[in-house]
Amino acid sequence: MEKVRVEIVGMSYSHSQSGTYTMILGELDGDMKLPITIGAAEAQAIALKLEGIKQSRPMTHDLLLNVIRAMHGEIREVLICKFSHGVFYAELHIQLGEGMVTIDSRTSDAVALAIRANVPIFVYRDILDKAGMVIRMESDDAPEKKQSDEDEAPGPGDLSLDDLEDLLDELIENEEFERASLIRDEIRKRKGEADSEKE
Numbered sequence: 001m002e003k004v005r006v007e008i009v010g011m012s013y014s015h016s017q018s019g020t021y022t023m024i025l026g027e028l029d030g031d032m033k034l035p036i037t038i039g040a041a042e043a044q045a046i047a048l049k050l051e052g053i054k055q056s057r058p059m060t061h062d063l064l065l066n067v068i069r070a071m072h073g074e075i076r077e078v079l080i081c082k083f084s085h086g087v088f089y090a091e092l093h094i095q096l097g098e099g100m101v102t103i104d105s106r107t108s109d110a111v112a113l114a115i116r117a118n119v120p121i122f123v124y125r126d127i128l129d130k131a132g133m134v135i136r137m138e139s140d141d142a143p144e145k146k147q148s149d150e151d152e153a154p155g156p157g158d159l160s161l162d163d164l165e166d167l168l169d170e171l172i173e174n175e176e177f178e179r180a181s182l183i184r185d186e187i188r189k190r191k192g193e194a195d196s197e198k199e
Helices: 040-050 060-070 107-117 125-131 161-173 177-198
Strands: 003-013 020-027 032-039 073-084 087-096 099-106 121-124
Touching: 003 032, 003 040, 003 125, 020 040, 020 107, 032 040, 032 107, 032 125, 040 060, 040 107, 060 073, 060 107, 073 099, 073 107, 073 125, 087 107, 099 107, 107 121, 121 125, 161 177
Parallel strands: 073 121
Antiparallel strands: 003 020, 003 121, 020 032, 073 087, 087 099
16 A cells, blocks of 8 residues: 655644644645644644754653663654544554564654654555645745734744744744744744855
């Protein structure tokens, strides 16, 4: 069965289900997106890692990864392998010695582990075709909404790098993950440009 590699392309609060978030996975070589509803704790665990925020003590997913590695195991990939009655199912594929072990997992936990172990996330093509959709993500090419002088607010481009990093911390603390991802991208873009100028 064909597997498609995906990555996290967005995270937003779900207004349809209180206390949940929508994680959006997008295929690397296509336009299909897979929205998956996850809990607040898992959304926070994923967002903290994506933003590179280190905790003083290991969180649950860090602990599990440490246990796997202490037992000489290595997560090789995460596979979203089933979609039934609106629920996604995932597997952890773990190398143990010469053998491979497959462990059933909630998709949110599997993704949280994948980004910590820096391993690929896959989904079966038929699941992507069945539950995925084409979602237009915000981009620099999108037409800007005009504002009057009275309600014009400073955008990320108007803030300094230090101000952007402070804003990012505030958004994560308030669990505004969708806005945080946009600010994170702006910070990475600026730091990338700064590195290019040094070379």
